[in-house]
Each structure stands twice: as structure tokens, then as C-alpha cells.
Amino acid sequence: MKMSDYWTTMASLVGMLAFCQTILQLVFPPELRLAFLHVLTRLRHVFSSHTYFDITEIDGVNTNELYNAVQLYLSSSVTVNGAVSSRNNNTRLSLTRVPNSSSVTFGLSNNDRITDVFNGVTVLWEHVVVQRQVQSFSWRPMPEEKRGFTLQINKRDKDLVLDSYLDYIVGKSEEIRRRNEERLLYTNSRGVSLDVRSHPWDSVRFKHPSTFDTLAMDPEKKKRIMEDLREFASGQGFYQKTGRAWKRGYLLYGPPGTGKSSLIAAMANYLGYDIYDLELTEVQNNSELRKLLMKTSSKSIIVIEDIDCSINLTKRGKNKKKNGSYEYDPGLINGSGLEEPGSSVTLSGLLNFTDGLWSCCGSEKIFVFTTNHIEKLDSALLRSGRMDMHIHMGFCKFPALKILLKNYLRLEEDEMDGVVLEEMEECVEEAEITPADVSEVLIRNRSDAVKAVRELVCVLKERVVKRKKSVGLKKKKEEGDEEEEDEADEEQEKRALDSPNRNREVFGFQDEEEEKEK
Ligand SMILES: Nc1ncnc2c1ncn2[C@@H]1O[C@H](COP(=O)(O)OP(=O)(O)OP(=O)(O)O)[C@@H](O)[C@H]1O
Ligand SMILES: [Mg+2]
Structure with missing residues (x-):
């Protein structure tokens, strides 16, 4: 073939292709064009060593949760743990900030790609965005763009994706969502309708700054609590295997101002859980209590503050005798008694609330009760399974004091005068001062650390002197x-010896003799 003929043939071929394309565009409706492209893509996939998974934003008419999960996972992985890395340096990231969220998240721009490594296997994610061609009839308006993720993975690693990678992404995204979102604080109020549909809890945004870092308490104890919370939150399998409801109870007890409420806030912030602050005095009866429980969501902390003040919880099935001991009253064993007048929430109702069949509805719940007087509480309420961990929040000790100094004054131990530190260490325990009182001194003088420390030492010393005086x-x-008492006893003994009926009184026969005389 001559050169000129070759070029003529090529030109006509290109011309034909262009012509076909024009015909395709003119003659075939967009759906057919799309289908054609789809077939081509499929053909490519069949001959490739990779498997492809499409995760579209809208599945039929429903939002595809998996799409949202992948988006969140990829966006945070870019920033959080660096698990995702871009193969091309020029990958473009879009920035988003969810309303009321304090953090900015990164997202993949249209048709950009990013790689992720899971269990040593590299996968490729592509964010595919195409214009939606026809607005097919739908009860719900569809977005103009059709978005989706395509996951490219080696065929030999297919099982990995199906078995664990997608589950991992869903779990991770939930965790990220909880961390990004602000938490809610719910409370109940009297007279709120409790029918099936209405919500008996009012909620406000919960933005408490307390964290385990800001909490002044024994570091060992703090570590134990954090570990316990972590194990609880990741323990679904364990609870399932052992046949236990996935819930945990903490009792926080100690004097006012020792950080019980602050610890609850720190727990919520740590786990990213919502808080249900249950005002027990507003609950009219046990069935209302149960309904409130049913309307709590999982991943939440249900709090009853000052439990000893909320209802009379003294010793179930026992009545206190004059001499201070308790006597058994079978009439109360079903929990029918011992309630405050005007309230019919009983101890038994509360026990069922925390450990009955209803307590596990929704799962992954933490119950926290606080009290200033643990000795007032019924042992049934305190037993493991209801209150699994009893946490004493006590007066400020030296390690807690150091945390407060660091938080309020930015003073590290090695930056402080050794003599002053020693002085504080010597008297802080004896001073019996609450972290709230220490905080108050430090806040007052926060602009002048030296003055703050000097005043704190004075306050501690004054308290020691006062305490010694009051003990004396x-x-x-x-x-x-x-x-x-000794004098009175002596007097009584003397009178008894003088009395003609002395034996009866001394040996306790008085009542018998009197009966006989009658
Ligand atoms: N352990 C602590 N660590 C840090 N701050 C604390 C601690 N304890 C108390 N505070 C400070 O004192 C204030 C009161 O603390 P909090 O309300 O947590 O005490 P509480 O034990 O719940 O008291 P109450 O028994 O009266 O409810 C808080 O605002 C907090 O700033
Ligand atoms: Mg409190």
C-alpha cells in the first residue's frame, strides 16, 4: 500500500469513529451510552488482575451508609493516622467542616485516587463523580451528581475485603463520627408525655472541657479507669461470649468538690458517649423509669447524681432498730416499701433499672451513680454486676496537686522550688483539701504563678492548723x-445497789417480775 493510501485509510477510520461517536451521541439516549460505557468497563475488569467494588452514594432511593462510612474513613485517615497515602503527589483533597464540629476533615476531590494499606495489602480507592443524566421519577429529589467510590483490590485479596476490611471501615467511621460530633446531654423532666412516639428526654449540646488530662487524681487510679473504659467499649465479643449484657456500672463516691461530676464528663469525652442525666426525683414510678431507660440510646452514660438524696435507698428489706442495727422485714423484700412519700420509684425499681432484663436494651451502656455517702446505700445496689467499679474520689493528694499546678499554672514539677514542693507534699494530705478548693486558689491567682503557689502553701498550712485544733x-x-458518762454510771450503780429490787434491774428480770405482780 502506498503511503498516501495508508493516510487516506487512517483518516477515513478516524472520521468514521468521530461519525460513530456523533451518531452515538445523537441517536442513542444517554442511558444507552452509559450502558455501553458500563459494558466496556466490565470487559476491562474481566481481563484485569484486579477486582473492583463499586460503592455508590445512593442505593436505589436510599442513602448508602457504606458510602458515608468510606468517605469519613478516608477523610480522617488522611489526617489521623497516615494509613492512607496518596500514590500521586498531585492528589487533590477537599476540605470540609461539619456544622458545630470543631475539626476540619479532608475528602477526595472528584475522580481522584488514593491508596490505603490494610493488613499489609494495598488497595486503591477512586472517587467517581459523574453527572446524572436523567432525573428518573422518584419521591425524593436526587442529587445532580452520581457519586461513588470504586475500590480496586488484587483478585487474590478479595476475601480480605469481604471478610474484614469493610467491617473495619464501618467501625472506624463510627468512631470518627463520635469523636467529631459534639455529644448530647439529656435530662428528664416531670410530666413529659411518655407515649410510644414521644421522646421523654430533653437534650442540649454537651461541651464539657473535662478530660482525663485535666482530672486531678491518682495517676494509677486514672490509668485503671481509662483501661476499664477502653476494654468495655471494645468488648462486644467478650460480653457476647460470656452471656453478659454489654453494660457496666461505676459508683463514684466521696466528699463534695472532689471531681465526681468532672470524672463523668471526662468519661463521656473519652468514649464519645452521650450522657443521660437522670433526675430520679422527677420520675413518678417504676414503669416511668423503665420507659425512660427504653428511650436511651446505646453508647451512652446514664447518670444518677447524689443517689442517696434522690430516693430513700437505705437497706432493702431491713428496718433500722433503735440501737442502730437492722432487722429483716419480709414485707419489703419485693421492694414495695422504703420509698419517699410522693414518689413511687422504689429501690427494687432502681435495681431492675440497672440490672434487670430492660437494662440491656440498646446495649453498650454505662451506669454511673454518685454519692457523698456510700455507707447509706443498700448493698444490693453496690454489688458487682450493678456497680462493677467503686471509685473513691477523695481529698487532694500530692500527685493530684501536681496535676492541678500543671493545668492551671503551666508549672512542671522540675520548674518549681524544691523547698516549696516539699512543704506542699508534707501538708497537703493533712490539710484535707478538695481539688475544687485548690482550683479556686489557683484560678484566683492564675496570672501570677509565684503568688498562686505562695497562697496555696498558706492555705494548706492554715488548714492543717485548723484541723489540728478541731481534732484537739x-x-x-x-x-x-x-x-x-462514767459519773452517771457510777451514780446509777449506787442507786441500784441501794434499791431493794436491785437484782431485777441488773439482770434484766424487771419486766417478768412486773408481769407477775400484775
Ligand atoms: N479531681 C479534680 N480534678 C480537676 N478538677 C476538679 C477535681 N475535683 C474538683 N474539681 C474542680 O472543682 C469543681 C467541682 O468539681 P465536681 O463538680 O466535679 O465535684 P463533685 O465531686 O461532683 O461535687 P459534688 O459532690 O458536690 O457534686 C469542678 O468545676 C472542677 O473544676
Ligand atoms: Mg457533682
């Missing part, structure tokens, strides 16, 4: 009381 006075009073 108490001792004296007790000794005085004892002396008075």
Missing part, C-alpha cells in the same frame, strides 16, 4: 463526755 477540741469533748 473533739478529743477533749469526747473525754469530757466519757467522764460524764
Whole structure:
């Protein structure tokens, strides 16, 4: 073939192709064109060593949760752990900020690609965006763009994706969502309708700054609590295997101002859970209590503050005798009694709330009760399974004091005067001061660290002196009381010996003799 003939043939071929394309565009409706392209893509996939998974944004008319999960996972993985890395340096990321969220997230721009590594296997994600051609009839308006992710993975690694990678992404995305979103604080109020549809809880955004870093408490104890929370949150399999409801109870007890409420806020922030602050005095009866419980969501902390003040929870099935001991009252064993007048939430109702069949509806729930007086609580309420962990929030000790100094004054231990530190260490425990009181001194002087420390040392020393004085006075009073008691006993003994009926009184026969005389 002559050269000129070759070029003529090629030109006519290109011309034909262009002609076909024009015909294709003119004659075939967009759906057919799309289908044709689809077939071509499929053909490519058949002969490739890769498998492709399409995850479209809208599945029929429903939003595809998996699309959202992948988007969130990829967007945060870029920034959070660096698990995702771009193969091309010129991958373009779009920035988003969800309303009310404090963090900016990164997303893949249209038709960009990004690689991810999972269990040593590299996969490729492509964000595919095409214009939606026809607005087919739908009850719901469809977005103009058709978006989706295509996951490209080696054929030999297909099982990995189906078995664990997608589950991993869904789990991770939920975690990210919880971390990004602000938490809600729910509370109940009296007289709210409790029918099936209405929600008995009012909610507000929960933005408490307390975290485990800001919490002043024994570091060992703090570590144990954090570990316990972590194990709980990731323990679905364990709870399933052992046949236990996926819930955990914490009892926080200690004097006012020792950080019980702050610890609850830190727990919620740590796990990303919502808080249900249950006002027990507003609940009219046990069935209302149960309904409230049913309307709580999973991944939440249900809090009852000052449980000893909310309802009378003293010793189920026991009545206190005059001498301070308890006597058994079978009438109360079903929990029918011991409620406050005007409230019919009973101890039994509360016990069922925390450990009954209803307590596990929704799963992954944490119950936290707080009290200033643990000794007032019924042992049934305190037992493991209801309150699994009892956490004492006590007066400020030296390690907690150091945390407060660091948080409020930005003072590290090695930046402080050794003598002052020693002084503080010596008297802080004896001063019996709450973290709330220490915080108050530090806040007052936060602009001048030296002054703050000086004033704190003074306050601690003053408290030690005051405490010593009051202990001395108490001792004296007790000794005085004892002396008075001895004198009274002596007097009584004397009178008894003088009395003609002395044997009856001393040996306790008085009642019998009197009966006989009658
Ligand atoms: N352990 C602590 N660590 C850090 N701050 C604390 C701690 N304890 C108390 N505070 C500070 O004191 C204030 C009161 O603390 P919080 O409300 O947590 O005490 P509480 O034990 O719940 O008291 P109450 O028994 O009266 O409810 C908080 O605003 C917090 O700033
Ligand atoms: Mg509190």
C-alpha cells in the first residue's frame, strides 16, 4: 500500500469513529451510552488482575451508609493516622467542616485516587463523580451528581475485603463520627408525655472541657479507669461470649468538690458517649423509669447524681432498730416499701433499672451513680454486676496537686522550688483539701504563678492548723463526755445497789417480775 493510501485509510477510520461517536451521541439516549460505557468497563475488569467494588452514594432511593462510612474513613485517615497515602503527589483533597464540629476533615476531590494499606495489602480507592443524566421519577429529589467510590483490590485479596476490611471501615467511621460530633446531654423532666412516639428526654449540646488530662487524681487510679473504659467499649465479643449484657456500672463516691461530676464528663469525652442525666426525683414510678431507660440510646452514660438524696435507698428489706442495727422485714423484700412519700420509684425499681432484663436494651451502656455517702446505700445496689467499679474520689493528694499546678499554672514539677514542693507534699494530705478548693486558689491567682503557689502553701498550712485544733477540741469533748458518762454510771450503780429490787434491774428480770405482780 502506498503511503498516501495508508493516510487516506487512517483518516477515513478516524472520521468514521468521530461519525460513530456523533451518531452515538445523537441517536442513542444517554442511558444507552452509559450502558455501553458500563459494558466496556466490565470487559476491562474481566481481563484485569484486579477486582473492583463499586460503592455508590445512593442505593436505589436510599442513602448508602457504606458510602458515608468510606468517605469519613478516608477523610480522617488522611489526617489521623497516615494509613492512607496518596500514590500521586498531585492528589487533590477537599476540605470540609461539619456544622458545630470543631475539626476540619479532608475528602477526595472528584475522580481522584488514593491508596490505603490494610493488613499489609494495598488497595486503591477512586472517587467517581459523574453527572446524572436523567432525573428518573422518584419521591425524593436526587442529587445532580452520581457519586461513588470504586475500590480496586488484587483478585487474590478479595476475601480480605469481604471478610474484614469493610467491617473495619464501618467501625472506624463510627468512631470518627463520635469523636467529631459534639455529644448530647439529656435530662428528664416531670410530666413529659411518655407515649410510644414521644421522646421523654430533653437534650442540649454537651461541651464539657473535662478530660482525663485535666482530672486531678491518682495517676494509677486514672490509668485503671481509662483501661476499664477502653476494654468495655471494645468488648462486644467478650460480653457476647460470656452471656453478659454489654453494660457496666461505676459508683463514684466521696466528699463534695472532689471531681465526681468532672470524672463523668471526662468519661463521656473519652468514649464519645452521650450522657443521660437522670433526675430520679422527677420520675413518678417504676414503669416511668423503665420507659425512660427504653428511650436511651446505646453508647451512652446514664447518670444518677447524689443517689442517696434522690430516693430513700437505705437497706432493702431491713428496718433500722433503735440501737442502730437492722432487722429483716419480709414485707419489703419485693421492694414495695422504703420509698419517699410522693414518689413511687422504689429501690427494687432502681435495681431492675440497672440490672434487670430492660437494662440491656440498646446495649453498650454505662451506669454511673454518685454519692457523698456510700455507707447509706443498700448493698444490693453496690454489688458487682450493678456497680462493677467503686471509685473513691477523695481529698487532694500530692500527685493530684501536681496535676492541678500543671493545668492551671503551666508549672512542671522540675520548674518549681524544691523547698516549696516539699512543704506542699508534707501538708497537703493533712490539710484535707478538695481539688475544687485548690482550683479556686489557683484560678484566683492564675496570672501570677509565684503568688498562686505562695497562697496555696498558706492555705494548706492554715488548714492543717485548723484541723489540728478541731481534732484537739473533739478529743477533749469526747473525754469530757466519757467522764460524764462514767459519773452517771457510777451514780446509777449506787442507786441500784441501794434499791431493794436491785437484782431485777441488773439482770434484766424487771419486766417478768412486773408481769407477775400484775
Ligand atoms: N479531681 C479534680 N480534678 C480537676 N478538677 C476538679 C477535681 N475535683 C474538683 N474539681 C474542680 O472543682 C469543681 C467541682 O468539681 P465536681 O463538680 O466535679 O465535684 P463533685 O465531686 O461532683 O461535687 P459534688 O459532690 O458536690 O457534686 C469542678 O468545676 C472542677 O473544676
Ligand atoms: Mg457533682
